[in-house]
Amino acid sequence: MGSSVLDRNCFILCIMLLLSAQSRSQEIVSRATYYKSSDGLGTSSGACGYGEYGRKVNDGRVTGVSKLYKNGSGCGACYRVKCKMPSCCSEDGTIVVVTDHAEGSHTPDFVLTANAYAEMARPNMDTKLLSCGIIGVEYRRIPCLYDANLLLKVHEISKYPAYLAVLLLFVPGSDDITAFQVWQEDSNNWRPMRRAYGAVYDISNPPLGVLTLRFQVTVSADYNYWVQLDNVLPSDWDAGLTYNTGISS
Known part of the structure; x- marks a missing residue:
């Protein structure tokens, strides 16, 4: 067979795992925003078809994407996203899993859950970061583990x-x-x-x-x-x- x-x-x-080790190391400049939900997690109705998995995987640190959706083959990809506001953003950023498609004339590359978006902030700066709405970020694809x-x-x-x-x-x-x-x-x-x-x-x-x-x-x-x-x-x-x-x- x-x-x-x-x-x-x-x-x-x-x-x-060997192929995963050759992760995309180049960081790409883009924009990100977030969508509001009562619990800060993802949605079970995402375009990838994951259902409840798409809401809670990675502790709800998930994202909708626009061009990175790639007609569905981008579903399940993992990215490290870091915001470019040194005054209130950490060096570590956040790691998110693609579970949805987000498209529109002014849609940033990433539409994160509120929990993932806030995780990019320095300690005690998450409220300030959440008030910014759309922000500049840099991202790279990393292996999902x-x-x-x-x-x-x-x-x-x-x-x-x-x-x-x-x-x-x-x-x-x-x-x-x-x-x-x-x-x-x-x-x-x-x-x-x-x-x-x-x-x-x-x-x-x-x-x-x-x-x-x-x-x-x-x-x-x-x-x-x-x-x-x-x-x-x-x-x-x-x-x-x-x-x-x-x-x-």
């Missing part, structure tokens, strides 16, 4: 057995997920899945039985590789459930 596919979990993890295994979620829009939609949670590294496929045992080939929206991939009339899937990781315009998830979904998979891939993040 695809002899060129990287299908040994330990080997996969080593490669992902989680104390959790990579999970495959069957999205709530799935309808067993005729329609399957999936997405990945706790994706490590600093590269993009750009394709998904499911193995069709009876025809001995990989069937492509469609990017439905955000981080969600779907397929009508998926194979019956236990399912093996794989996803493509794009490192650069010239290099990508596949990660295979053998027998990751049971024959009676159910909408809304998450399944452990066994790959550590």
Whole structure:
């Protein structure tokens, strides 16, 4: 079943972490603002399709992005964002996870949660920083690191057995997920899945039985590789459930 596919979990993890170590070190100048919520966390209705995960991952330090959304392949990316106001901003900035799309004629690159935005401030300066609204920032992409295994979620829009939609949670590294496929045992080939929206991939009339899937990781315009998830979904998979891939993040 695809002899060129990287299908040994330990080997996969080593490669992902090695690639992640080559994180984007160049800091880019941009702008950021924040959206208000009663608890300072994210939203469960973000464009990436993460649901409640998109609200609480990374302790709610998440962001909507504009051009960095990249038609959904930017979902799940991690960035270190630092504001450029030395009088009230810390050197450390904040680390955020992309969970939403934020677009408009005057939209900054980042629309952070209030908690993440305030975290960029020096001690006791968060109120002053929050009063600024839109601020200048510099950012760089960094590897995502989680104390959790990579999970495959069957999205709530799935309808067993005729329609399957999936997405990945706790994706490590600093590269993009750009394709998904499911193995069709009876025809001995990989069937492509469609990017439905955000981080969600779907397929009508998926194979019956236990399912093996794989996803493509794009490192650069010239290099990508596949990660295979053998027998990751049971024959009676159910909408809304998450399944452990066994790959550590």
